[in-house]
Amino acid sequence: MKFKALLTTTAAASVLMAGLAAAEPVKIGIAAEPYPPFSSLNAAGEWVGWEIEVINAVCAAAELDCVITPVAWDGIIPSLTGKQIDVIMASMSITEERLKTIDFSDAYYNTPTVVVADKAFDIAPTPDSLKGKILGVQASTIHQAYAQKYFADAEIRVYQTQDEANQDLFAGRIDATQADSIAMSAFTDSDTGSCCEIKGQVADDPAILGRGAGAGVRKGEPELLEALNAGIAKILEDGTHAKITSGYFSASIY
Amino acid sequence: MQQFRAFWEPHRIVMAVIFAAIVVWCAMTLRWDWLPDYAPLALEGLWRTIWILVVTIVLGFLLAVPLGLAQAIGPWYLALPAKAFCTVIRGTPLLLQIWLLYYGLGSLFPQYPWIRSSELWPYLRQAWPYAVLALTLSYAGYEGEVMRGAFAGVKRGQLEAAKAFGMPRFTMFRRIWLPQAIRSVLPTLGGETILQLKATPLVATITVIDIYAVSSRVRSDTFIVYEPLLLLAVVYMILAGVITLLFSRFENRGQRRAS
Amino acid sequence: MQAFFDMLGLGSSAELLSLSPPGWGGNLLRGLANSLKIALGAFGLGLVIGLFGACGKLYGGKVTRDLLAVYTTVIRAVPELVLILILYYVGTDVINKISEAMGGDRVEINGVAAGIWVLGIVQGAYATEILRGAIQAVPVGQIEAARSFGMPSAMTMRRITIPAMMSFATPGLANLWLIATKDTALLAVVGFSELTLETRQAAGSTRAYFTFFLAAGALYLVVTLLSGLVFARIENWARRGQPSLKGAR
Numbered sequence: 024m025k026f027k028a029l030l031t032t033t034a035a036a037s038v039l040m041a042g043l044a045a046a047e048p049v050k051i052g053i054a055a056e057p058y059p060p061f062s063s064l065n066a067a068g069e070w071v072g073w074e075i076e077v078i079n080a081v082c083a084a085a086e087l088d089c090v091i092t093p094v095a096w097d098g099i100i101p102s103l104t105g106k107q108i109d110v111i112m113a114s115m116s117i118t119e120e121r122l123k124t125i126d127f128s129d130a131y132y133n134t135p136t137v138v139v140a141d142k143a144f145d146i147a148p149t150p151d152s153l154k155g156k157i158l159g160v161q162a163s164t165i166h167q168a169y170a171q172k173y174f175a176d177a178e179i180r181v182y183q184t185q186d187e188a189n190q191d192l193f194a195g196r197i198d199a200t201q202a203d204s205i206a207m208s209a210f211t212d213s214d215t216g217s218c219c220e221i222k223g224q225v226a227d228d229p230a231i232l233g234r235g236a237g238a239g240v241r242k243g244e245p246e247l248l249e250a251l252n253a254g255i256a257k258i259l260e261d262g263t264h265a266k267i268t269s270g271y272f273s274a275s276i277y
Numbered sequence: 278m279q280q281f282r283a284f285w286e287p288h289r290i291v292m293a294v295i296f297a298a299i300v301v302w303c304a305m306t307l308r309w310d311w312l313p314d315y316a317p318l319a320l321e322g323l324w325r326t327i328w329i330l331v332v333t334i335v336l337g338f339l340l341a342v343p344l345g346l347a348q349a350i351g352p353w354y355l356a357l358p359a360k361a362f363c364t365v366i367r368g369t370p371l372l373l374q375i376w377l378l379y380y381g382l383g384s385l386f387p388q389y390p391w392i393r394s395s396e397l398w399p400y401l402r403q404a405w406p407y408a409v410l411a412l413t414l415s416y417a418g419y420e421g422e423v424m425r426g427a428f429a430g431v432k433r434g435q436l437e438a439a440k441a442f443g444m445p446r447f448t449m450f451r452r453i454w455l456p457q458a459i460r461s462v463l464p465t466l467g468g469e470t471i472l473q474l475k476a477t478p479l480v481a482t483i484t485v486i487d488i489y490a491v492s493s494r495v496r497s498d499t500f501i502v503y504e505p506l507l508l509l510a511v512v513y514m515i516l517a518g519v520i521t522l523l524f525s526r527f528e529n530r531g532q533r534r535a536s
Numbered sequence: 537m538q539a540f541f542d543m544l545g546l547g548s549s550a551e552l553l554s555l556s557p558p559g560w561g562g563n564l565l566r567g568l569a570n571s572l573k574i575a576l577g578a579f580g581l582g583l584v585i586g587l588f589g590a591c592g593k594l595y596g597g598k599v600t601r602d603l604l605a606v607y608t609t610v611i612r613a614v615p616e617l618v619l620i621l622i623l624y625y626v627g628t629d630v631i632n633k634i635s636e637a638m639g640g641d642r643v644e645i646n647g648v649a650a651g652i653w654v655l656g657i658v659q660g661a662y663a664t665e666i667l668r669g670a671i672q673a674v675p676v677g678q679i680e681a682a683r684s685f686g687m688p689s690a691m692t693m694r695r696i697t698i699p700a701m702m703s704f705a706t707p708g709l710a711n712l713w714l715i716a717t718k719d720t721a722l723l724a725v726v727g728f729s730e731l732t733l734e735t736r737q738a739a740g741s742t743r744a745y746f747t748f749f750l751a752a753g754a755l756y757l758v759v760t761l762l763s764g765l766v767f768a769r770i771e772n773w774a775r776r777g778q779p780s781l782k783g784a785r
Contacts, residue, residue, distance in 0.1 A: 055727035057740045064737045066557035068566060095727030097493065098625065101502040102727075105629040107650075124500045157402070163497035171498075180404075180484045181494070183725075186740040187380065193743075194383035195393055196402045215743050218387065288599050367714075368760035369753045370721035373732055377749035384745040475615040482725070489618065506622050510614045517613035 048090045049247070051078050052108030055093035056184035060209045060271050061114050076267045077131060077258070078112050081238075084263070085254030097163045097183060100124060103241060110240055110251065114203065116165045116233035126242050128251040130235025131264070132276045135224045136166065139192065139207050140199035142218065148201070148225045153177040159188035159197040166201045169231045174201075193218055201225065205276060307504050315495050322491035323512065326477050329487065333409055334473055337416025342455070344417060345424025359421065366418025372479050374415060379407040379483040408480035416473050423465060427458035467524030471517050488512060549747045552738075560738040560748070567734030568755050571720040574651040574730060579716045581656030583709075586663025591693075593668050604664065611661035617722050623654040624726050651723050651730070655716060662712050670705035671697055702774035710767035717759055731755060 053070065057063035061074040070091055082089035089110075094102045099115070102108050103125060117127040138148035138158075146152055154176040160166040162181045170179050180197055182188040188200045193215045199222070200207075210216040225232075238251050258264045259277065268276060347359035366374070386392050392401065400406050431454055439449045478489035486494075492505040555561040589608070592600045611619065628650060674697055682692040724733035735752040739745045 055729070055733060055737075057737055059741075063741055064563070065741075066560050066563065066738075068563050093727055093729065095725060097497060098621070098726055100500055101496075101625045104502075105625050106632050107628055120500070162493065167497065181486075181490070182484060183482060184740065190380055190740070190743070190745070191383060194386045196383060196386075196404075286598065289602060292599070292602060364760075365753070365757060368757040370718040370732060370756060372721045372724065373735070373749060373753055373756065376732075376736065377746070377753065380739070381746040381749050384743060471613065478615045478617045479722075489615070502625055503622075506618060506625075510610075510618050510622060513615055513618065514610065514613045 048088045049082070049110060050092045050108040051082070051089050051110045051112050052092050052094050052099055052102055053078075054096035054099060054113040054184075056096055057186050058114065058184075058206060061206065073267060073271045074112060074114060076270075077264065080258045080263045080267060081112075081131070081251065081254040083254075084257040084261075085250040087250060087254070095183075096161070099163075100239070103239060106241075109244075109247065110238050112238045114206075114236045115239055117235060117237045118165060118168075118233035119230055120168070121233075121239070124242075125239045126244070126248055127237035127239055128248055129255050130237045130277075131255050131259075133235030134276050135204045135227075136169065136201065136232055137204045137207050137221045137224050138199050138201050139211065139219050140222050141192070141195070142220050144198065146199050146222050148223045150174055150176060153199065156198040157196070159191055159200040161185040161188060161202065164202075165232050166203075169225065169228065170201055172231060173225070173228070189216065205272065303507070307507075308501055309504060311495055311499050311501060311504075315491065318486075318494070319488065319491045322486055322488040325485070326474075326487040326489075327516075329405070329408060329412065329477055329480065329485075330470075330474055333412035333416055334470060336409070336413040337473075338420060340413065340417035341420035341424050344421030345426075345428050345458075348421070348425040349428035363418045363421045363425075366415055367422065371411070371415050371476055372482065375408070375411040375479055375483055378411050379404065382407070404480075404484045407483060408485045412473065412476060412480070415476065416469070419472070420462075420469060423462050423469070424458065427462045428454065430461055431457045463524075463528050467521055467528075470520050470524065474513065474516055474520065549744070549751075552742055552744050552747055553751055560742065561751075563734045563738055564731065564748070564751060564755065567729060567731035568759075570648065570728070571717065571730040571732075572759070573648055574655060574720045574723065574728070575713070575716040577648070577652035578655035578659050578720075579713050581652060582659025582663045582712065582716070585656065585660025586667045589660060589664030590667035590671055593664065594671060608661045608664050611658055612665075616658055616719055617725060619658055620654050620722055620726060623657060624650060627654065647728050651720065651728050655719055655723070658719070659712060659716055662715070663709070666705055666708035666712065667701070670701035670708070673704040674700045703771065703778060706767060706771040706774050710763070710771070713763055713767070714760055717756065717763070721756075 053062050053074070058072075060072055062070055062072040065071050070093070075091065078089065078091065081087075092108050094108060096113065099108075099111055099113060100121070103111055111125070114132075115121070115127075117130060121127070138146065138153070140146040146156065150173055153174045156177050157180055158170055158174055158177040159180045159182055160170050162183055164185075167179075167181060170177070180188075180191075182191070185200075185202050185206060188197065188202070189210050191197045192200050204221065204224070207221055211219055211221060238255070240248050240251065264277060265275065344359045344363065347355040348363070351359065386401070392398060435453055435457070436449065439453050444452070477487060481487055481490035481493065484490075489509065492509040495505040496502055551559060553559055553561045553564075555565070589604050593604050596604070678696055678700060679692060682696045687695070720728075720730050721732040723730055724736065727733065729737075731752055735748045739748040742748070
């Protein structure tokens with residue numbers, strides 16, 4: 024594995040874009056927890072999923088030499104600012120709050136936010152309906168921020184991974200969970216998720232929910248940001264993005 | 278006064294000044310503006326940490342006594358399970374135990390619809406019962422091993438003397454054996470309690486909002502990384518200091534009564 | 537029997553745990569290897585820190601002694617989880633800043649190295665106390681005898697103090713090693729792919745939480761029990777030449 028990475032490093036060094044530090048691979052940080060269908064670890068120990076394919080496509084298009092580096096989700100921004108990784112591509116929404124700390128590339132996908140609950144329960148994604156209910160969200164996400172603002176009357180339970188929130192929804196320990204619609208349809212389509220259904224989208228608040236998922240980079244690294252933007256634009260234009268998407272979803276998620 | 282002067286040697290004064298300078302520097306240059314907003318939440322979290330600590334230590338100790346006793350003098354069919362329990366608890370990470378109890382058991386619930394309609398369900402839905410259970414078992418596992426040694430260490434002659442006076446077995450246990458065993462573990466209890474305090478933040482991983490979880494919340498809300506962590510470390514140090522003080526007073530009193 | 541396993545959700549455990557995909561056993565073993573690598577490294581680093589720390593505490597100047605007292609007190613009072621987060625985020629940041637200030641390149645800190653240095657510093661504090669106690673337990677006369685023969689202090693350390701203190705230090709160090717293996721689990725919280733995180737990933741992907749957590753527990757337990765055997769042998773070896781304790785009773 025390491026030897027292979029070394030080989031690709033030396034091979035790619037010659038085609039690196041000007042302005043970027045030579046010979047040093049760009050470390051793309053992803054969340055170290057399964058987040059299907061975007062990224063998850065398979066039984067062979069490889070990371071797979073829609074976002075992983077997009078990362079590879081963007082890196083190829085931008086002629087960057089990338090290494091995928093899993094880090095804990097709730098420490099992913101400190102890992103970026105602490106230089107353990109160079110780019111975050113972990114379905115991170117571009118929000119005003121985050122833009123104060125890091126820069127974002129253009130969005131590479133955008134999906135609505137939904138509330139999921141047990142089929143038997145009559146729950147709507149509104150503050151009134153969720154009042155007094157237990158709502159599970161993932162830590163350090165737009166969903167946590169949104170729930171804390173709009174669903175303050177619900178008991179909000181914060182999980183380290185969305186996966187654990189789903190598990191507790193399945194176990195009946197929470198009444199509902201708020202998360203990304205695609206990840207949630209993947210869950211409701213699965214065996215364990217058959218208990219539950221999407222109850223609808225939450226009212227939009229662009230200030231909190233942001234404008235789609237982008238690649239996060241440290242402030243003051245315009246070359247890298249431009250390279251990523253160019254890469255994203257290229258795969259959107261030449262149909263690579265659509266091709267990857269069609270392998271996972273029935274409709275476009277850009 | 279003498280003691281005071283002996284402690285404040287010149288180099289210690291210099292170190293204290295440097296330390297004070299670092300504290301002032303931290304207070305001035307780092308960001309603390311989030312503090313007022315999160316103070317109520319932090320107090321709640323602190324209370325929960327202390328509450329979990331006290332409850333699990335008391336319950337864990339109550340469980341440790343029979344565990345230690347079973348290993349020290351029990352017949353093999355009691356000693357063996359007790360020994361196995363202590364080995365398993367001490368041989369696996371607490372984090373794994375907590376996750377096994379919370380998510381492992383959680384994954385079983387849907388198979389048994391009657392659990393959801395039972396009286397216990399409102400508690401089984403919460404996270405804290407699992408946290409308390411896991412930490413109690415863990416403390417019992419470690420302390421059970423200590424108690425085994427303590428029971429075995431009580432002098433034979435004392436027990437024989439009690440027997441010679443015709444003391445019933447249970448009275449002998451209550452009056453002679455248990456108090457002596459507890460007195461001999463008392464000096465280690467303070468350390469064990471601090472170890473237990475240091476285990477409490479793990480419950481934050483199963484959604485219990487203790488002081489550690491509050492600091493994570495500050496981190497994720499404000500993207501301020503170092504300040505909440507540093508403050509958190511200070512809070513734990515203060516707690517550990519308080520525990521040390523409490524136990525040293527406790528121990529002094531116990532010894533005075535003994536002499 | 538099958539019904540019992542099904543009841544616990546362990547029905548298809550054998551397939552899930554098989555070593556080659558689609559089984560997740562390979563992932564768990566890879567995680568275990570990483571855990572052991574980090575634990576070994578951290579234990580070794582801790583021993584080195586501990587040896588210097590113990591010497592500093594015993595023979596160092598006033599300032600050294602006080603600084604070491606602060607180090608061991610702080611590390612032993614703050615939860616490992618908090619220390620790991622602080623050392624991981626702050627520590628790597630500081631190392632990079634220092635290296636950049638000296639005109640060097642960014643230091644590449646891979647997961648294993650970061651885990652080793654973070655846990656090593658924690659282990660060092662405990663090792664300092666254990667080794668200090670062990671060195672103090674060595675009869676002063678032995679060290680004085682070495683000095684009176686004109687043995688340099690480094691040689692006294694290597695030839696006399698360390699071998700003589702081994703038997704006092706082994707039980708504490710054995711305990712410390714077990715703490716090291718178990719503390720690697722905490723690195724799951726910062727996203728290292730060690731055994732506990734691999735377990736969680738496997739459990740999350742397959743929903744077989746019970747199976748995987750039990751399997752990981754069994755792996756940790758095997759490590760503990762094997763370590764117990766190894767350390768018992770080491771202790772026997774360290775005690776060679778000492779009068780048997782059995783007779784003293």
